[in-house]
Amino acid sequence: xxVKTVLASDIDNTLTGDRKxxxxxxxELGRMRESDExxxxxxxxxxxxxxxxGFESEGIPxxxxxxxxxxxxxxxxxxxxxQDPLHVxxxxxxxxxxxxxxxxLLEGLEGVRMQPDHFNTDLKVSCYLDEVQNPEAMVREIxxxxxxxxxxxxxxxxxSGRDLDIIPAAAGKGQAIRFILNLLKLDVEQIIVAGxxxxxxxxxxxxxxxxxxxxxxxxxxQFKKEHPLPDIYMASAPYAAGVREGLEYFELLGG
Ligand code: GLC
Ligand code: MG
Numbered sequence: 624x625x626v627k628t629v630l631a632s633d634i635d636n637t638l639t640g641d642r643k644x645x646x647x648x649x650x651e652l653g654r655m656r657e658s659d660e661x662x663x664x665x666x667x668x669x670x671x672x673x674x675x676x677g678f679e680s681e682g683i684p685x686x687x688x689x690x691x692x693x694x695x696x697x698x699x700x701x702x703x704x705x706q707d708p709l710h711v712x713x714x715x716x717x718x719x720x721x722x723x724x725x726x727x728l729l730e731g732l733e734g735v736r737m738q739p740d741h742f743n744t745d746l747k748v749s750c751y752l753d754e755v756q757n758p759e760a761m762v763r764e765i766x767x768x769x770x771x772x773x774x775x776x777x778x779x780x781x782x783s784g785r786d787l788d789i790i791p792a793a794a795g796k797g798q799a800i801r802f803i804l805n806l807l808k809l810d811v812e813q814i815i816v817a818g819x820x821x822x823x824x825x826x827x828x829x830x831x832x833x834x835x836x837x838x839x840x841x842x843x844x845q846f847k848k849e850h851p852l853p854d855i856y857m858a859s860a861p862y863a864a865g866v867r868e869g870l871e872y873f874e875l876l877g878g
Contacts, residue, residue: 628655628875629811631664631690631800631826632866633818634674637836638665639681640862648863649684651876656687661875662809666690666796668786668822670741672704688807693780693788693822694799695746712802716746719776720791728768728777728789732761738786748789762787782821783840796822797829815873817866819843827855834869837861 630652632638638645655661663686665674671691677683689698695716696708725748729735734755742749752758762781769779769789778795780788797816804811816826816833821842827833828846832854835843838861847855856872858865870876 627660627662627809627812629662629664629800629804629809629814630870630875631666631796631814631816631830633796633820633823633826634665634667634669634677634683636819636838636862637817637823637866638683638863639677640838641864642682644860644863644867645682648867649682651867651870652684655875656685662687662811664688664690664800664803666694666800666816666818666823666826668693668782668788671696671698671702671706671708675702675704688803690796690799690803692742692744692747693749693790694795694797694825695744695790697799697803699803711806712799713746716791716794719793720746721776722746722748724773725777725789728765728773728779732764735761735787746791746794750787751785752787753785758784765789780822780825781842783842786822788822795825797825797827800826801829813873815869815875817869831855832873834858834866834872836865836869838865 652663665686669691674689697712698706722745736751738749752761755761766779769777776792777789778792814830816830819836820840823843824846834856835847837858847857856869858868860868
């Protein structure tokens with residue numbers, strides 16, 4: 624296979640947020656995919672159906688692979704609504720994860736609201752902490768429990784000051800993307816990730832080259848502070864315009 628660039632991008636508030644800019648970016652990405660320069664991975668907290676809805680109604684570009692539900696599910700084309708996630712990834716994660724054990728990490732914590740059932744799966748326990756008095760302190764407590772009581776089998780992902788996910792230690796957007804690259808034996812020249820919030824951190828940690836859009840949440844801005852490297856590009860534009868700006872910075876798009 625030809626050597627390609629891989630772009631692994633989050634969807635919400637990274638691609639979406641400015642409809643007109645997304646249209647321009649989607650056109651560019653489509654052109655790059657057609658000329659075999661680009662392998663596009665959408666890497667999201669959304670469920671598969673919500674990604675497919677997004678192709679139809681939000682102008683989200685067609686990808687070559689989808690990482691969904693915060694890196695607990697992987698889908699390869701052709702995409703359709705009742706598609707099963709990739710079994711090898713799911714089976715591997717299921718080996719070391721127990722939903723009931725993960726739920727125990729939330730026991731007795733006041734103000735935690737579970738997210739709707741369809742965001743809660745065998746591999747992902749998701750809740751909201753927006754009605755908790757001191758959410759940051761609670762996140763620290765849940766992480767502490769995960770480390771000491773959860774035998775290190777799960778990880779806690781905190782995003783946007785609201786969403787908390789407990790997923791297998793081996794899951795997450797970054798590790799799911801790595802799995803796809805290995806599975807498809809992609810000859811990757813470079814991989815660039817793009818994101819705006821806490822559940823994108825694992826992509827930046829895994830690949831250390833990426834675009835943080837200007838509207839990024841403090842937890843991802845913090846990543847740049849911790850890693851003041853030229854390959855972690857802070858865009859000055861928000862949303863899709865920020866992704867475009869980053870692709871220009873990495874010389875994948877003409878300025
Ligand atoms: C998406 C998911 C939600 C998750 C959030 C942050 O919104 O639907 O379950 O908590 O991303 O990862
Ligand atoms: Mg996002």
